[in-house]
Amino acid sequence: MRLLLSAFISLALMSSATAETKVPTNQTEISLSFVPLVKEAAPAVVNIFANRVVQQSESPFRGNPMFEGMFNGQQRMRPRVQNSLGSGVILSEDGIVVSNYHVVGMATVIRVVLTDRREFEAEVLLADQSSDLAILKISADTALPHLNLRDSDSVEVGELALAIGNPFGIGQTVTSGIISGLARSGVATGNARGYFLQTDAAINPGNSGGALVDVNGELIGVNTSILTRSGGSNGVGFAIPANLVARYVEQARAGNRTFTQAWAGIYGQAVDFSLAEGFGLSVPEGVVISSMHPVSPFAVAGLSSGDIVLSVDGQPVNTPAEMLFRMSVRPVGENINIEYLSGGEVREAEVALIEAPDTPDRDARTIQDGTLAGLGIANINPAIQQEMKLATSVDEGVVVTRVLGPLRRLGLRVGDVLSSINGQDIESTADVEDASKADSRGWQIDGVRGGQRFSYRFRI
Secondary structure, eight states, X not given: OHHHHHHHHHHHHHHHHHSOOOOOOSHHHHHOSSHHHHHHHGGGEEEXXXXXXXXXXXXXXXXXXXXXXXGTTOOOEEEEXXXXXXXXXXXXXXXXXXXOHHHHTTOSEEEEEOTTOOEEEOEEEEEETTTTEEEEEOOOSSOOOOOOBOXXXXXXXXXXXXXXXXXXXXXXXXXXXXXXXXXXXEEEETTEEEEEEEEOSOXXXXXXXXXXXXXXXXXXEEEEEEOOSSSSOOSOEEEEEHHHHHHHHHHHHTTOSSOXXXXXXXXXXXXXXXXXXXXXXXXXXXXXEEEEOTTOHHHHTTOOTTOEEEEETTEEOOSHHHHHHHHHTSOBTBEEEEEEEETTEEEEEEEEOBOOOXXXXXXXXXXXXXXXXXXXXXXXXXXXXXXXXXXXXXXXXXXXXXXXXHHHHHTOOTTOEEEEETTEEOOSHHHHXXXXXXXXXXXXXXXXXXXXXXXXXXXX
16 A cells, blocks of 8 residues: 555656646736636626516406406506516627516616616617517717627537626626536527527526626627526526627617518427438437428428428537527528438538518408407418417418407407308408408307317307
8 A cells, every 4th residue: 555655646746747837927827716707797797677567457356266257357457567687798888788588578667787886778779579688778978898799609518607697686796607508499588499508607586688708708698597496596507699699789780679580481390219210310310391381491492391401501400499590690681501301312402591471461450340349360471470479380361469358358369360250261351350240149269279279159
């Protein structure tokens, strides 16, 4: 044992003798900490306080499962101010700020507070619920501290990362960790499911909209959600990649109020093990096209149902969300290069990035009189499909865009696709208008909701 210990010490001394010895030259090298990085990055991360006015029932039965439904539609409503707290990141010296939609969406007053305690009222330039991103603008007399965006495609698992934000409203906080995963999709964030970077840097409520930065102080993502059972961080946090943020900033500066997203016109699913066997793949990979709109740019490029998209612009895609992300980070009007499997052969194609066509005419209407008064409807076309998040397979018919009055209490919802009214087939908004004029006391409305058929019968 003594001989073994002696040999180990000798080996250690030999290793240290051959290693390069360097005297620390500055405080950073002496402290070996994130202090210089935090000092540089933290001033660009802000606290956001948002107020919104919501309508709340005054009924004493509100929340009571036994009696609440009996008084539905007959309850007095009163306005109530709802507060939300989150974080944001300044991206330019002239005051462009990014945050989450679920932090500032529908807010009537938004206050941005810097680390030096300066406060600014913020204007929403662009907000998008589907991606949970919002771009704000604040105005200051001097140049503001800001972070540069890094190409998030260059981020690798294992990189050090810092999460900076305002958790639980206690003040700006910095946590450290690593990038623990890439291309995470199917994770709920706000009202959306998207494509994220994963980190084990602690993220808690209030961190939403804050910065995920690398060791060079560049923004690699916007913190947006966590997986938790307790409400606190379990070391599984998600951030929207910087490349998508850059596209939103670009459109906000161009004056867009909503995000213009390229339209694929296809419905696809991830290739799992069983599908891979059926297609003769050695490993599960890619997104198989289940259905396709006749005017989809993928159809124009020569693809068809049953083909498997393997990569977009050289980046592998293994889920529909990943494929949509790859399309979203490129401007509409450009082309993307795809690699796909068709008939057992790997092929390449250029696919044009286009806006969803607003044809045939949506012919949006609101029924003004009669039993169906207050019902908003539109003919389904690709633009309506994209706006209302309808399944690609639902490419014709009439969709409900607004519901007021008795029909709302009945249970009809926005997004319902109408198939018949009182036995009359519905193929256009004109058909609904005609059916609404029927002089009848008994009514039947049939349709489809989320792929499931429904039928409402009532008398007036």
